[in-house]
Amino acid sequence: MDKKIPSTEEVKLGIEELEQRMAPSQPPGLLKKTVKHSLVLALPMVVVAVMFISLAHAASSVVHDPRGDVGSSPSYLDIAHAEVIEQRGKGTLLFMMQLADAIPDEPSQPDLIWPFHVDTNPATFPGGLYNEYVVRVRWVNGAFVGEVVDRTPLLTGGAPIITSIPFLIAGRTVIASVELQLLGNPSSFGWNAATRPGATVPYVDFAPDAANQFDFSTLATWAQ
Numbered sequence: 001m002d003k004k005i006p007s008t009e010e011v012k013l014g015i016e017e018l019e020q021r022m023a024p025s026q027p028p029g030l031l032k033k034t035v036k037h038s039l040v041l042a043l044p045m046v047v048v049a050v051m052f053i054s055l056a057h058a059a060s061s062v063v064h065d066p067r068g069d070v071g072s073s074p075s076y077l078d079i080a081h082a083e084v085i086e087q088r089g090k091g092t093l094l095f096m097m098q099l100a101d102a103i104p105d106e107p108s109q110p111d112l113i114w115p116f117h118v119d120t121n122p123a124t125f126p127g128g129l130y131n132e133y134v135v136r137v138r139w140v141n142g143a144f145v146g147e148v149v150d151r152t153p154l155l156t157g158g159a160p161i162i163t164s165i166p167f168l169i170a171g172r173t174v175i176a177s178v179e180l181q182l183l184g185n186p187s188s189f190g191w192n193a194a195t196r197p198g199a200t201v202p203y204v205d206f207a208p209d210a211a212n213q214f215d216f217s218t219l220a221t222w223a224q
């Protein structure tokens with residue numbers, strides 16, 4: 001496989017190509033390979049594409065985080081940079097996380113999660129937490145998956161709704177592509193990126209740095 005770690009812009013280009021090429025019938029399990037293939041094809045056109053992408057991407061929200069702040073946890077759970085990027089005209093957001101080191105093709109841990117917590121309504125706390133949605137890439141049951149978790153049904157006694165989404169893992173970069181309608185078409189929201197080795201264990205890293213998982217005072221803000 002291609003061992004080169006692509007730049008941020010190359011990764012963005014890759015996921016754009018993914019969205020353009022992905023047939024509706026294509027199973028989610030093919031996404032990772034498809035994107036890596038697309039990146040290889042796309043490299044000669046990077047300069048032109050970067051100019052295009054810089055125009056095509058509109059509102060973005062960026063957070064930088066120190067490296068080396070995760071103790072003895074794996075460096076691929078150490079967030080260095082996180083970003084939410086609007087793809088203007090597409091009704092789509094890219095949730096991107098860059099880690100201190102590359103994610104293994106097949107991690108040895110049974111469960112790893114790279115979530116973004118999305119607070120679309122500061123007045124509501126579904127399930128007692130601030131975030132109405134989770135956008136995440138997860139390694140579980142021997143495969144990577146991309147998902148949006150809609151937690152708003154918890155406000156009325158329902159269960160969270162999980163929807164599969166396109167995602168990309170390329171070296172130390174993780175990107176999930178989310179249609180705005182899956183987040184209730186918000187014009188703005190608070191968000192953070194995080195990492196954790198399982199759904200029931202403590203988080204390893206937050207960006208922006210937060211005191212704990214209940215701390216929503218340090219969210220970044222994305223706005224259209």
Ligand SMILES: [Ca+2]
Nearest residue numbers: 065066078079
């Ligand atoms: Ca970090």
Ligand SMILES: [Ca+2]
Nearest residue numbers: 121122124130
């Ligand atoms: Ca909320």
